[in-house]
Amino acid sequence: MEGKRRTKRWPIVVGVAALVVVCAGAGFWAWHEQPSFCNAICHEPMDNYVEGYYHDGALMANAHERAGTTCLECHEAKLSEQVAEGLSWVSGDFSVDAEGNLATVGARADAKMCARAGCHDFDEVAASTEDWGGEEGVNPHASHQGTAIDCSNCHGAHGASYMYCNACHDYQVPDGWESPR
Numbered sequence: 196m197e198g199k200r201r202t203k204r205w206p207i208v209v210g211v212a213a214l215v216v217v218c219a220g221a222g223f224w225a226w227h228e229q230p231s232f233c234n235a236i237c238h239e240p241m242d243n244y245v246e247g248y249y250h251d252g253a254l255m256a257n258a259h260e261r262a263g264t265t266c267l268e269c270h271e272a273k274l275s276e277q278v279a280e281g282l283s284w285v286s287g288d289f290s291v292d293a294e295g296n297l298a299t300v301g302a303r304a305d306a307k308m309c310a311r312a313g314c315h316d317f318d319e320v321a322a323s324t325e326d327w328g329g330e331e332g333v334n335p336h337a338s339h340q341g342t343a344i345d346c347s348n349c350h351g352a353h354g355a356s357y358m359y360c361n362a363c364h365d366y367q368v369p370d371g372w373e374s375p376r
Contacts, residue, residue, distance in 0.1 A: 227272075228265060228267055229265065230245050230248050230249070230260075230265060230266045231245065233245055233266065234246075236284075237280075237284045239291065239295065240289060240291045240295060240296060240297050242295070243294065243295045243296050243353075244256070244266075244296070244353050247353055248260050248266065248353075253355070253371045254351070254352065254353060254354070255350055255351060255352045255353075255356065256352045256353050259352070268314075269304075269308060269309075269352070296353065296354070303345055303347045304345060304346040304347035304350060304352060305345035305346055305347070306342075306345065306346065308346070309346045317336070320336050321334060321336040321337050324336045324337075325337075327366055327367065328366055328367030329367075330366065330367075333364075333366060335349065335358075335360050335366070338360070344359060355371070355372065355373045356369070356371070356372045356373070357372065357373045357374070357375070358372050358373070358374045358375070359375075361374045361375050362375045
């Protein structure tokens with residue numbers, strides 16, 4: 196009788212263990228999708244980025260947070276990149292600048308990243324900046340340089356935005372932006 200009772204319990208034990216593993220995995224995946232995941236594991240260098248995302252109203256990252264956009268909606272989580280980033284962090288093979296931000300960043304914000312379905316409609320963005328600063332024919336989103344520049348030439352998601360056009364021109368600079376002049 197004792198032997199039969201034990202054989203009837205193993206499916207329950209296995210089922211409960213499987214359920215715990217599935218729930219833990221789902222919870223980890225949900226946490227992985229949140230910005231807080233990035234700096235919970237990799238305090239340096241991710242603390243500044245996550246802090247800016249949540250609290251620095253001058254940053255484009257914070258505008259995305261206010262709109263309900265998470266980091267992984269812009270920074271696609273590719274397994275190969277995550278493994279490389281994890282190995283760099285574990286080995287300390289990364290450098291930060293004086294503010295604690297990554298000194299070298301490989302991601303650039305271009306039309307492929309920013310002007311995709313569910314994000315920004317580039318035609319609408321360009322239409323909204325026609326005759327920039329009241330100057331007829333001036334539109335920073337219809338540059339004569341074409342695709343030689345991308346969104347991140349001006350828009351700094353995790354740092355100050357920069358009026359790239361003013362390296363040659365003298366256009367109106369949005370509040371909170373930097374200008375080369």
